[in-house]
Amino acid sequence: MKKAWWKESVVYQIYPRSFCDSNGDGIGDLNGITSKLDYLKELGIDVIWLSPVYRSPNDDNGYDISDYEDIMEDFGSMADFDRLLKSAHEKGLKIVMDLVVNHTSDEHAWFLESRKNAENEKRDYYIWRKGRKLNEVSPEERKQFASDVVEYKGEKFLPPNNWGSFFSGPAWGFSEETGEFYLHLFSKKQPDLNWENERVRKEVFDMMNRWCEKGIDGFRMDVISLISKPEGLPNQPIPTGAIYGDAGQICANGPHVHAYLKEMNRKVLSHYDLITVGETAGVTLEEAKKYANSDGTELNMVFQFEHVSLDDNPKYGFKWNTEKMSLVSLKKNLTKWQNGLYEVGWNSIFFCNHDQPRIVSRLGNDSDLYRERSAKCIATFLHMMQGTPYVYQGEELGMSNYPFQDLSEFRDLESINAFHELTEKAHLDPAELFPMIAFKSRDNARTPMQWDDSENAGFTSATPWIKVNPNYKKVNAKEELARADSVFHYYQKLISLRHHSGLIVYGDFRLLEEEDPNLFIYERHLDGKALLCVCNVSEKEREYTPPAEFQKGQVLIQNIPDRDVRAGKLAPYEAYVLAVE
Numbered sequence: 042m043k044k045a046w047w048k049e050s051v052v053y054q055i056y057p058r059s060f061c062d063s064n065g066d067g068i069g070d071l072n073g074i075t076s077k078l079d080y081l082k083e084l085g086i087d088v089i090w091l092s093p094v095y096r097s098p099n100d101d102n103g104y105d106i107s108d109y110e111d112i113m114e115d116f117g118s119m120a121d122f123d124r125l126l127k128s129a130h131e132k133g134l135k136i137v138m139d140l141v142v143n144h145t146s147d148e149h150a151w152f153l154e155s156r157k158n159a160e161n162e163k164r165d166y167y168i169w170r171k172g173r174k175l176n177e178v179s180p181e182e183r184k185q186f187a188s189d190v191v192e193y194k195g196e197k198f199l200p201p202n203n204w205g206s207f208f209s210g211p212a213w214g215f216s217e218e219t220g221e222f223y224l225h226l227f228s229k230k231q232p233d234l235n236w237e238n239e240r241v242r243k244e245v246f247d248m249m250n251r252w253c254e255k256g257i258d259g260f261r262m263d264v265i266s267l268i269s270k271p272e273g274l275p276n277q278p279i280p281t282g283a284i285y286g287d288a289g290q291i292c293a294n295g296p297h298v299h300a301y302l303k304e305m306n307r308k309v310l311s312h313y314d315l316i317t318v319g320e321t322a323g324v325t326l327e328e329a330k331k332y333a334n335s336d337g338t339e340l341n342m343v344f345q346f347e348h349v350s351l352d353d354n355p356k357y358g359f360k361w362n363t364e365k366m367s368l369v370s371l372k373k374n375l376t377k378w379q380n381g382l383y384e385v386g387w388n389s390i391f392f393c394n395h396d397q398p399r400i401v402s403r404l405g406n407d408s409d410l411y412r413e414r415s416a417k418c419i420a421t422f423l424h425m426m427q428g429t430p431y432v433y434q435g436e437e438l439g440m441s442n443y444p445f446q447d448l449s450e451f452r453d454l455e456s457i458n459a460f461h462e463l464t465e466k467a468h469l470d471p472a473e474l475f476p477m478i479a480f481k482s483r484d485n486a487r488t489p490m491q492w493d494d495s496e497n498a499g500f501t502s503a504t505p506w507i508k509v510n511p512n513y514k515k516v517n518a519k520e521e522l523a524r525a526d527s528v529f530h531y532y533q534k535l536i537s538l539r540h541h542s543g544l545i546v547y548g549d550f551r552l553l554e555e556e557d558p559n560l561f562i563y564e565r566h567l568d569g570k571a572l573l574c575v576c577n578v579s580e581k582e583r584e585y586t587p588p589a590e591f592q593k594g595q596v597l598i599q600n601i602p603d604r605d606v607r608a609g610k611l612a613p614y615e616a617y618v619l620a621v622e
């Protein structure tokens with residue numbers, strides 16, 4: 042297996058808006074991040090992935106970019122960015138930028154020009170289509186999408202197809218200037234770029250090269266699996282419980298996506314020593330072998346989403362649900378990816394990011410009794426696997442979901458739009474739906490980082506843009522840095538183990554007890570060395586005796602200190618790792 046620094050690294054994701062506010066406006070910023078680099082150095086991570094910091098109207102908190110080469114006012118200036126990059130490099134930390142090029146903001150200069158008329162040279166930077174006259178559409182569609190009809194010069198039109206936006210409503214925005222519609226898979230303020238246009242690709246690659254010349258160390262590529270749209274943009278089947286056709290499914294892994302990434306690799310990525318990770322919504326294992334192929338012609342790795350879709354529920358718009366995922370399904374899915382990419386590609390390993398609820402609430406148990414132990418248990422089975430681990434801000438503290446009580450507490454357009462669409466259009470019961478949105482909302486991950494027990498958890502001296510989790514007096518970095526058995530120190534140890542073990546980084550993966558509903562147990566092997574990872578992901582006492590070859594193994598880490606792991610018993614959420622040479 043080819044070795045590489047990005048295979049041996051641990052990445053820490055920062056959502057700048059919620060990380061640290063240095064100038065008292067209630068919003069995190071670049072200078073706030075710079076002030077916390079020593080904390081990240083202490084944790085032991087190698088790479089920082091910054092969610093977007095470019096100029097943006099913040100319709101989708103920076104994932105709607107209006108200038109790729111200027112810094113969002115809320116976050117500071119380009120001088121602040123340069124200072125952050127220099128300081129990070131001085132401390133041996135790398136900086137990865139979030140590349141959002143499936144779409145821009147509708148306030149980007151390209152779109153402002155493109156929408157003016159049908160003839161301008163930026164028109165086909167985006168995906169414009171004529172609407173469908175009502176007599177061109179079936180009576181069923183006319184009925185289903187009656188609320189999406191627009192009138193233009195005395196004639197009524199429906200959008201060009203039945204696709205829905207990830208953020209509710211149709212995936213098409215109407216433009217009065219020309220009477221045409223533009224595609225937006227996300228919000229209407231996020232028009233999709235037309236990657237078939239080689240001038241678009243050139244603009245993107247030139248911009249990427251300028252960022253690489255500034256010295257950044259890589260890119261996380263937002264929904265990069267969606268950039269190549271299918272021929273003809275055909276209507277899609279409407280999944281049960283949905284209102285619109287599934288655009289994500291038909292756009293994922295499109296006809297030219299690998300050609301575009303190979304071109305990006307030739308014209309940008311291969312000229313620098315970067316870490317690159319594709320956020321590939323809808324990726325399959327077979328497709329991942331192409332995106333993250335080991336001959337280095339596309340990307341280093343991808344984020345797959347099968348394991349964080351196992352608790353989807355079609356009845357409530359798929360992601361909205363309070364049911365926990367089955368551990369057996371999770372184990373089998375992770376095993377498929379561990380073995381499927383072994384020696385042919387490379388895994389990213391994550392549960393948390395700015396789009397996912399906090400894993401200790403979602404899969405663990407965020408009660409006072411088990412929050413810390415279950416957070417460590419989940420971290421153990423995640424970090425002992427093959428692949429590059431991603432730690433999301435606050436995950437290393439065992440931060441948990443926010444106790445949302447009212448829609449007004451949300452800031453994320455995905456959650457707010459979904460609540461309105463599912464109650465007003467799909468007529469779901471608000472009282473039944475609200476707890477599901479509260480449990481899975483992306484805002485669970487976007488509440489402010491909890492630094493200490495002072496007001497607003499030390500995140501800001503002003504009113505924060507989103508409420509701080511009320512548990513911050515118990516759950517905060519200052520307290521955990523001072524306590525040896527904290528979640529922070531447990532993550533620090535897991536990261537250190539990886540840094541000192543080729544077995545953890547490059548070993549193979551063998552799942553044990555495959556059908557057990559509570560136990561996640563697996564072996565790793567490399568060059569005669571082996572480890573056994575044993576996790577009881579439940580509130581139940583369980584029996585388990587390690588296989589004979591591990592009986593004399595060394596305990597690398599355990600989340601209940603000094604337990605006799607050979608006694609054959611597992612306490613609720615107990616986790617340990619044995620190693621043999």
Ligand code: TEU
Nearest residue numbers: 101104141207227263264322360395396
């Ligand atoms: O996310 C794309 C994506 O797949 C998510 O929107 C996911 O479908 C959803 O959050 C699951 O509930 C990326 C960014 O990570 C996300 O923050 C942006 O909102 C989105 O793209 C548009 O840029």
Ligand code: CA
Nearest residue numbers: 062064068070
């Ligand atoms: Ca600020």
